[in-house]
Amino acid sequence: MASQSMNYKESSSLFEKAGTYYKLAKEWKMAADVFNRAAVDSMKFGPHMAATYFKRAAELYVKCEDEAAVKAFENAAENFIDNSRLSMAAKAYDLLGEFHEKKERLVLAIESHSTAADLYGAESSPAQSAMSMRKVGNLSVLVNDYSGGAVCFEAAAESYVGNTLGEFIIPGCLLSSILCHIAAEVPGRAIDKLSSYEDDFPTFKNTRERVFALSLCNAFDGDYLDMFMKDSDLSFLRPWQKVLLEIIGDKSLPNA
Numbered sequence: 403m404a405s406q407s408m409n410y411k412e413s414s415s416l417f418e419k420a421g422t423y424y425k426l427a428k429e430w431k432m433a434a435d436v437f438n439r440a441a442v443d444s445m446k447f448g449p450h451m452a453a454t455y456f457k458r459a460a461e462l463y464v465k466c467e468d469e470a471a472v473k474a475f476e477n478a479a480e481n482f483i484d485n486s487r488l489s490m491a492a493k494a495y496d497l498l499g500e501f502h503e504k505k506e507r508l509v510l511a512i513e514s515h516s517t518a519a520d521l522y523g524a525e526s527s528p529a530q531s532a533m534s535m536r537k538v539g540n541l542s543v544l545v546n547d548y549s550g551g552a553v554c555f556e557a558a559a560e561s562y563v564g565n566t567l568g569e570f571i572i573p574g575c576l577l578s579s580i581l582c583h584i585a586a587e588v589p590g591r592a593i594d595k596l597s598s599y600e601d602d603f604p605t606f607k608n609t610r611e612r613v614f615a616l617s618l619c620n621a622f623d624g625d626y627l628d629m630f631m632k633d634s635d636l637s638f639l640r641p642w643q644k645v646l647l648e649i650i651g652d653k654s655l656p657n658a
Contacts, residue, residue, distance in 0.1 A: 414443040418455065425462065434462035438474060445481075453481035457494055464501050471501060483521075489530070492521035496534055503541070512541045523561070529568050532561035532575075539578060540642045543585075548646075552582035556595075559603065572603055573611035574640060580615040581646040584622055587653060593619050610638060618650075627651060 417440035424433035441455035460474035475498035482491035499514030515537045522531035539554035559575035562568025576599050583592035596615055600607050614634070621630035631651060636644065 411443075411447050414440040414447075414451070414455070417443065421458065421462075430462050430465040431467060434459045434466065434470065434474070437462065438470075441474075441477065441481075450485050453478045453485065453487070453490065453494075456481060457490075457497075460494070460497070468505065472498065475501070479517075488521045488525040489527055492518040492525070492527075492530065492534070495521065496537075499534075499537065508541050508545050512538050512545070515541070528561040529565045532558040532565075532568065532571075535561065536575065539575075539582075543582065543642050543646060548582040548586035548649075549588075552579045552586065552595075555579040555582065563603070569605060573606055573609040574643075576603060576606055577611040577615050578640075578643055578646070580619070581643055581650065584618070585646050585649045585653065589619060589622050593623075618647075622650065 417436045421433045421437040421440065424430075424436060437455050437459035441452045441459060444452040444455055456474050456478035460471050460478055463471035463474055475494050479491040479494040479498070482488070482494060495514045495518035499511045499518065502508070502511035502514060515534045519531045519534035519538065522528075522534060535554050535558040539551045539558065542548070542551035542554060555575045555578040559572045559579070562572050562575070580592050580596055580599075583589070583595060592615075596612070596619060600612070606612050617630060617634070618627075621627045627650070631647065636647070639647065
């Protein structure tokens with residue numbers, strides 16, 4: 403048995419070297435195939451290396467073979483989880499999510515980034531979990547799931563609490579949540595959330611994001627949204643926030 407394990411170890415090492423050479427030659431399919439084979443052999447003697455090889459294979463398959471890339475990312479994540487390397491598994495799911503995004507499979511991208519967020523959270527990495535959750539929020543907007551987006555942006559803000567850099571990101575997350583609530587045509591909930599955010603996130607109260615959100619809620623409720631948007635400084639808004647604002651503007655039209 404020990405001899406057989408040694409043979410698998412030697413073969414996986416040879417496959418790794420071959421994969422490296424194929425990669426240098428930009429033979430993506432060949433490189434991915436042999437890294438994948440290295441991963442399979444590694445599982446016979448020590449699965450801790452298999453996840454790394456699967457991840458390398460996946461990153462090469464994205465250049466040439468769609469289904470194989472998805473499978474390799476999933477295999478990498480599964481093996482990372484089996485070895486209690488949850489952050490690495492989360493990274494694999496984030497990469498898979500980005501791959502789905504490029505292929506415009508947005509629902510699958512949402513699922514992958516959501517899984518990544520959960521794994522980062524389980525590994526006590528709240529800031530990284532928040533980054534993945536923001537991606538889910540952005541994608542939710544693109545598939546018109548505004549209520550889901552609001553939940554994601556709020557969860558991201560909560561995860562950033564206590565993080566020095568994250569404290570600067572919280573106001574934008576909360577504004578995105580408010581925009582999602584209005585886009586979902588529940589402005590009353592937006593007002594309620596704005597009030598609760600002022601209590602739950604003390605640093606939010608004196609920010610331009612809070613002032614903008616309050617003014618927007620009042621404009622939407624008072625039917626002067628068009629004038630508000632013409633007179634307001636929108637330069638600080640992120641791209642997805644501008645998309646949400648356009649959606650809100652369309653919904654406020656008489657025939658919308």
